[in-house]
Amino acid sequence: MKRLIAFVCVILAVPSTYLASTSISGSVELDEYTFDKVISKFAASVVKFDVAFPYGDKHDAFVALAKESKDIDDLLFAEVGVKDYGDRDNEALALKYGASKENFPNVKLFLKGKSEPIAFDDTKGFTTESLRRFIRDKSEIYLSLPGCIKDLDLLAIKFKDSDVENRKHILKEAENVLEKLKSKDSGTGKIYITLMKKVLEKGDDFIGSEVARVKKILDDKISDKKRHELNVRLNILQSFTFNNKTVKEEL
Template sequence: MRSLLAGIVAASAVASAMAATMGVVTVDQYTIDKVVDGTRTVLLKVDRPYPYGEKEDAFKEFAKLAGSLSVEDSKGFLIAEVNVQNYGDKDNAVVQERLGLKESEFPAYLLFKDGASPADGGASKAIRFKGQVNTENLLAFVRSKVGIRVAGPGTVAAMEKLVDELLLASEDDRPAVLEKARPVAAKLHGEDHTRGQVYLRLMEKVISKGTEWPAKELKRMESLAGKKMSSAKRTTVEHKLKLLPSFVREEL
């Protein structure tokens, strides 16, 4: 009997550990105000219990990448999640009510920074992530709103730095940044060389069409993602979907 109970406890512990998301602090209705307390910048994910699917996979990849940053590089940034149960004991339902969220909005991402917290104004002082949930968009959101850079899958670190430089430059200075980027892209090898050429084309578009163009193009690429197309066209779309978020400076 004791061995059976021990087995159940062990299995429960393993399941709990497997359910935890790397790089994420799980909070509940009792601990949320102790973690998201206004002393640090926190991205809070509000979701159903045991989430799964593409959005959850994207979140886990994002959390792993962001969580791998050093304390210095992360600037104290923290990712937290609270899972709301709207049946039975209704665990953490009070958190959903405080934040003014509907279950249909799950997963919801709220960024609390500059002293904002759920205890001080609920979600009214948080910055809401409104983009399509994927790893690249979440990384771009954090980069834009928190000021930390995390190298996303399919990106090239050397080119990412030049993207930042391009977007921070004045309209007159952007062509010089593009010329600076050309030899960097030329020195890349393999798949990174292909990506480097995409970076250059996107930079050229920003110079000719302005900094609002990447957000519009990203939405267009997202609408094309599920449609039939040639393998060459699909490769182009996939590259753009991974790289365009780095160029977006609007709120995602």
């Protein structure tokens, strides 16, 4: 009898363990009944159509970004588990948006007010960073890119839409932030200061020309270290062109 009771306890524990693992993933599970109701509530929703019990590097990359973005109120990460057996749960919903077992996992970005979602192109990789860049490029949701410093990113965004006098004050704010940075981040922080000074000196066109210059160098054969440095610089430059209504309101 004791062995039977122990066995039953183990079986009963499995669902709760599974629920716990999904509840801390940063994403929510949707089905054909809840999909439209939930998606419509958010400015942007990143939905992964996948097998009912997903696993692997791509799923891990999705979950990692979902966890990282859990405090962004306007952004939802959701998963639709599709079954190709039994009642074939959510299969029709997936097919509606061009997702099937032939192309799982399939990620779509739904923007409030837009009738059609934007498809994530994973031909160049399905990673946390490629997902992050996709969301940031296609929506007005701020996500920090690799190598960037959030406080200075926010000032760069504010700097972009300010007049000359306000830009001078923002530069001072950025210099104050730089002074408080740990030594390992100070080199990156100085890039923001340099870019702000260059814009004040040469005008807004400097950012576009600098982006073009960096991309041209990246096309050449360079060391891995230099490539990493230039990619960080390129990510910082994007903060000076980023259009994010939510960030502006917070500032």
